Amino acid sequence: xxxxxxxLITILLLIVxxxxxxxxxxxxxxxxxKAFENILPEFxxxxxxxxxxxxxxxxxxxxxxxxxxxxxxxxxxxAVVGAITLIPGFxxxxxxxxxxxxxxxxxxxxxxxxxxxxxxxVTYPVEIKYFGKSLTxxxxxxxxxxxxxxxxxxxxxxxxx
Amino acid sequence: xxxxxRYKLFLMTAVIMVIMIIFARDTGIKALNITGYSLKxxxxxxxxxxxxxxxxxxxxxxxxxxxxxxxxxGLKGIILAILxxxxxxxxxxxxxxxxxxFMKKGVKFTNxxxxxxxxxxxxxxxxxxxxxxxxxxxxxxxxxxDIPGIILIAYILSSYLPEExxxxxxxxxxxx
Numbered sequence: 485x486x487x488x489x490x491x492l493i494t495i496l497l498l499i500v501x502x503x504x505x506x507x508x509x510x511x512x513x514x515x516x517x518k519a520f521e522n523i524l525p526e527f528x529x530x531x532x533x534x535x536x537x538x539x540x541x542x543x544x545x546x547x548x549x550x551x552x553x554x555x556x557x558x559x560x561x562x563a564v565v566g567a568i569t570l571i572p573g574f575x576x577x578x579x580x581x582x583x584x585x586x587x588x589x590x591x592x593x594x595x596x597x598x599x600x601x602x603x604x605x606v607t608y609p610v611e612i613k614y615f616g617k618s619l620t621x622x623x624x625x626x627x628x629x630x631x632x633x634x635x636x637x638x639x640x641x642x643x644x645x
Numbered sequence: 646x647x648x649x650x651r652y653k654l655f656l657m658t659a660v661i662m663v664i665m666i667i668f669a670r671d672t673g674i675k676a677l678n679i680t681g682y683s684l685k686x687x688x689x690x691x692x693x694x695x696x697x698x699x700x701x702x703x704x705x706x707x708x709x710x711x712x713x714x715x716x717x718x719g720l721k722g723i724i725l726a727i728l729x730x731x732x733x734x735x736x737x738x739x740x741x742x743x744x745x746x747f748m749k750k751g752v753k754f755t756n757x758x759x760x761x762x763x764x765x766x767x768x769x770x771x772x773x774x775x776x777x778x779x780x781x782x783x784x785x786x787x788x789x790x791d792i793p794g795i796i797l798i799a800y801i802l803s804s805y806l807p808e809e810x811x812x813x814x815x816x817x818x819x820x821x
């Protein structure tokens with residue numbers, strides 16, 4: 485749904501832009517194409533990587549790992565799995581809910597969700613193209629560590645009830 | 646030759662994919678299917694993202710971006726970075742090209758990082774989905790930790806990174 489909204493907004497803005505200044509709109513589209521063409525090789529590579537990683541780290545695999553482990557070891561494992569995979573939210577959240585129902589801990593689930601969203605191992609090639617190696621590595625490491633704080637606090641708040 | 650170098654990663658992954666399909670048929674086919682699915686997702690998100698960044702680049706003057714999100718934008722800049730990142734749709738890799746245009750327009754480094762952080766984890770559509778699957782305690786707690794968290798991470802990163810590196814990243818954004 486939100487994707488269509490994005491299209492709608494873009495088309496509306498494009499129409500307004502075209503109405504106001506044809507030349508500028510042309511220039512904007514040219515820039516858009518140039519920026520896209522520039523990153524396309526990395527995008528394609530990353531998408532192939534995502535396909536291969538997810539074929540191995542599928543939902544059943546994730547639930548086996550996160551579902552059975554407990555304690556901090558389970559949290560670390562969940563965080564690593566989340567960091568490596570790139571599962572879309574509409575698959576990840578129901579999977580996480582299912583895992584909670586089948587007995588997984590809040591801490592593990594929180595670690596998994598947090599690294600899943602904030603840490604991108606497979607998207608590394610795209611990120612370094614824009615931000616360089618040092619920043620990309622530092623950002624991902626910090627986000628990974630931060631996920632343990634998130635896991636701990638959610639474990640306290642949500643798990644403690 | 647240049648083209649070959651640019652598509653090195655893609656070619657490498659393509660070779661691995663073919664090997665997978667030959668030697669581990671089921672997994673390989675699955676990988677191919679997921680790749681196809683991701684391509685569709687990309688086709689849905691990427692064109693509007695890039696058109697928006699083209700429009701942003703052309704229509705919004707540098708002074709406006711500097712005023713609202715530049716060095717002296719203060720709290721206003723931080724809030725705007727969070728709101729813009731949270732209003733996003735699509736995977737994190739969509740945020741990087743937009744961040745590049747932000748840098749080109751003189752947005753403060755920490756605000757660029759906050760924008761990336763917000764896009765990664767406080768997206769509103771995803772939050773609503775999280776709320777319905779994992780419950781309000783989980784989703785709200787995560788949101789409350791994440792907002793200060795992404796700001797903190799942005800400031801740590803910006804103080805840790807040498808100034809030349811930041812300059813290099815900004816310069817790199819000019820040519821992207």
